[in-house]
Amino acid sequence: MRSGMLKYISIAVVLCVALVSVANAEPQGLLGLWRTQEENGVVEMFRCGEAVCGRVIDAASLRENPDQRDVHNGDEALRERRVKGLVILQDFTGGPRKWTGGPLYDPKTGDGAKSGSLTLKDGNTLKVKGCLVAFLCRTQVWRRIE
Template structure:
């Protein structure tokens, strides 16, 4: 009887203990994602209260780990290392869709001031960058386990 009461009390405490909303809503998108270009890998993580994404790997980095951001339109940034560069910044929302920006494409050196991240399924992410309301590009990324 006493053991049964302890199990019941533990179950009640587990159900009644609140889980922070941010942990529930934003964590589904966190992790490593394979991009559709250059076989890249972006790590999406928390940057303060918002989400950001950093380039962790790409074909160019496997060929030359010291690869620089040579295609960047800002000539002052062309000497920075490509590995670890922020490609997603300032995203908030969830649990299925986040909005923010800017986004950066190191393959072309171009950026988009705004965009959305939409979790299509647990393992598929639609990444959309827009330079104007009707001028957008979408890529589908897949989760790496």
């Protein structure tokens, strides 16, 4: 009887450790560097508190002008911000395949979206969707950089 009970306790401990590992690893599939659909850009997805955010690391225009500013921003007070390092995706939560959050921002155009979703199609393909309202959305497909 005792060995049977120990067996169940051992299985329970292993399952608990596995569940904690999965819970802690959920965003790992999303974290890292992603090549954007436009401008051969690079966005780094990183943890920001309990959520995931994304910042600009590189783009064709930044290679030409590393000191590029956020000149297309609709808010004049923000036009002096440097594009390199600019957080363009904020507060995404969920997983392991789909995260929702926002806002999202495109420094190339100055366009923003209040909400959006990030969907891992596979380990190397990320669908990035930003929406002004439920039916007015823009989507890009990004590829993981190894």
